[in-house]
Amino acid sequence: MLLARADQVTRRYGDVLALDRVDLTVRAGEMVGLLGPNGAGKSTLMNLIVGLRRPTSGRIELFGGDPRDPASRRQLGMTPQETGLPGTLRVGEVVDFVAAHYPDPVPRGELLDRFGLTDQVRRQTGGLSGGQRRRLAVALAFVGRPRLVLLDEPTTGLDVEARRTLWDAIRAFHADGGTVLLSSHYLEEVEALAERVVVIGHGRVLADDSVDAIRSVVGVRRVGFVADELPALPGVVRSELIDGRHHLLTTDADQLVRDLVVAGVAFSELEVRPTSLEEAFLAITAEERPRDEPPVTATAGR
Numbered sequence: 001m002l003l004a005r006a007d008q009v010t011r012r013y014g015d016v017l018a019l020d021r022v023d024l025t026v027r028a029g030e031m032v033g034l035l036g037p038n039g040a041g042k043s044t045l046m047n048l049i050v051g052l053r054r055p056t057s058g059r060i061e062l063f064g065g066d067p068r069d070p071a072s073r074r075q076l077g078m079t080p081q082e083t084g085l086p087g088t089l090r091v092g093e094v095v096d097f098v099a100a101h102y103p104d105p106v107p108r109g110e111l112l113d114r115f116g117l118t119d120q121v122r123r124q125t126g127g128l129s130g131g132q133r134r135r136l137a138v139a140l141a142f143v144g145r146p147r148l149v150l151l152d153e154p155t156t157g158l159d160v161e162a163r164r165t166l167w168d169a170i171r172a173f174h175a176d177g178g179t180v181l182l183s184s185h186y187l188e189e190v191e192a193l194a195e196r197v198v199v200i201g202h203g204r205v206l207a208d209d210s211v212d213a214i215r216s217v218v219g220v221r222r223v224g225f226v227a228d229e230l231p232a233l234p235g236v237v238r239s240e241l242i243d244g245r246h247h248l249l250t251t252d253a254d255q256l257v258r259d260l261v262v263a264g265v266a267f268s269e270l271e272v273r274p275t276s277l278e279e280a281f282l283a284i285t286a287e288e289r290p291r292d293e294p295p296v297t298a299t300a301g302r
């Protein structure tokens, strides 16, 4: 069953094209990671799905209806990228306030325990640490026993322990049958939680595949060397010539070096190094595709 769907969704902010004909589906029981660099369009997509904004064109469905209709949002939980909590309210009061909107909320003690906030129940939210405040903001998405939860960069700014606590809570929700769409800059976070990854860049879906398949693409290596003419080489995702130095991006650097030797390329100053996620995104993004061609699959270039 489809819980959320974006169909050819475009969103503009004035001259900025934040989303460009994006398709996305989230099925019941899935944990989907939305991965992309700053400004890719992740928050915009989430805000459209929860009905906070309208698409410029295209269509969004939430639980089969229009997300701007409150009835479509009854089984939804959401934590936006930034949440303002009333500083003088206590943690327990904030939870009770949100819980009062739902017919069968998670009991306060159980929720706070799940998110490692039991000791803070009487603390005013203004006195919480940044990490505690963030955990509370994420916990609030789960109060109403939603079927679908959208978390926009849930662990940004958290230390390792707080991040683990949040991951455990999100995993427990999913293990109970809950559906999750979460955005992140971090491949590590998406790997830890999601089964499916949608890579988004410059407002477009660049890949939509399993975590393993995406990892093999973003696990691209950069092989740099100096040489004259290069023959066509298999397995090269992208190549550049900068100041007389070749830079080849590949998923199998060992094989590429063997191919260089076999082809008799007289190379020097060889250097092999991992690419950052950012570079890998750029490699996928930079592929000049005709605008009507479907997104590259994560296995392209292997």
Ligand SMILES: Nc1ncnc2c1ncn2[C@@H]1O[C@H](COP(=O)(O)OP(=O)(O)OP(=O)(O)O)[C@@H](O)[C@H]1O
Residues within 6 Å of the ligand: 013, 016, 017, 018, 036, 037, 038, 039, 040, 041, 042, 043, 044, 045, 081, 185
């Ligand atoms: N309210 C707005 N007005 C104008 N431009 C906006 C607005 N919101 C977003 N944008 C622009 O739309 C693009 C996509 O932004 P969005 O916040 O969706 O990206 P993101 O992937 O969530 O980025 P980040 O990881 O930095 O949060 C960016 O170029 C951003 O500057």
